[in-house]
Amino acid sequence: MSQIALPLAPRSKDDPERIVLGAANRHVAEALQEPERWPFRTAVLTGPSRSGKSLLARWFEGAGKGEAVDDADTLDETELFHRWNRAQESGRPLLLVGKAEGWEVALPDLRSRLGAALHVEIGAPDDEMLAALIESHAARRGLALGDGALTYLVPRAERSFAGVERLVAAIDRLSLERKAAATLSVWRDALAAVQGPEQGKLGLDPAK
Template sequence: MSSQIALPLVTARGSETVIMGPSLVPAINALQSADSWPFRTAILAGPPRSGKSLLARWFAESGAGDVVDGADSLPEDEVFHRWNRAQAEGRPLLLVCDRAPGQWKIALPDLASRLGAALLIEIGPPDDELIAGLIMEHSMRRGLVIGDAVLAYLLPRVERSHAGIELLIETLDRLSLERKSPVTISLVRDAIAERTGAFQPRLL
């Protein structure tokens, strides 16, 4: 397995890391090229718990531009005002949202056309390297020890979503505490069964 890369982020909240994998590289490259964005505007979209807000804070803290988090839940006139201000100041603007603009119900035609012209940066499902990194990161935060055999068992079976991985490790932590047991393949099997409601065969 290739090594994990941690992207450091130091903010007022302290030091944080963005766990990297090949699926995130295009997004990182795009965030580092803000001066080339159309109208210096980009939209960072991705599923819950995919690290959008953390990447946005890294972008803002680096001084590369301004950020509007949760843009798809704000009043349209506020988003339009932020876009106009960014154009007037000649400063890159990153809009962070759960949905791509095509999935918004935008009533203002001018805003719709401007968002349609922005660069869309989408975070997709995590790749195997990123999944492994997320499993280890969430486990470390909870004080769980994940051995190589357990990790190898988990990788092809875990839900391939950022939120799903986090919830599985939360379930593993709870079962480990309840049973006063280390993280074993048997415990992982029970955690997956609890999360999915599916029977996990005890072969392999």
């Protein structure tokens, strides 16, 4: 599993902001690296909450690939239409980032133009990416997960970017509250805290 180190100001010298690449988003990263191939120099990026859309947009703009507009689905449609026109006039690629569902464009001219743009969507993480995300969130928190953590957590964790983030945050919180290492009892209680008590009880053997 690979990562992109984003060209942004890091929180510390050895802690650059990164995004995990996997089956759910590798095609997006590849598309963003070649904006010259986009129809009408425009791409629309969508995906679920906490999936790294904004990080990818910041990487795209920070790398000098073009202009990125985050939360484009919340902006005035006339303004978006003007930005599309400017992209055509200037030749500078335009990346529009919005939510995966419910983005309905009312302005006919804008709707037709965005319909002709490249559309890329971040999907749900598979098991391999889920494991990499757990490791990445734990590393950013300075959280040491005990032996067998991924074997235990991956089959039981919610298959979503936001769910993984909540789970690691719960493990970190419980470990700090108890002043104990993040081992089986902490993993189990964290799962129960974020997904319900039954999920935390599903098997107590980390090898299963």
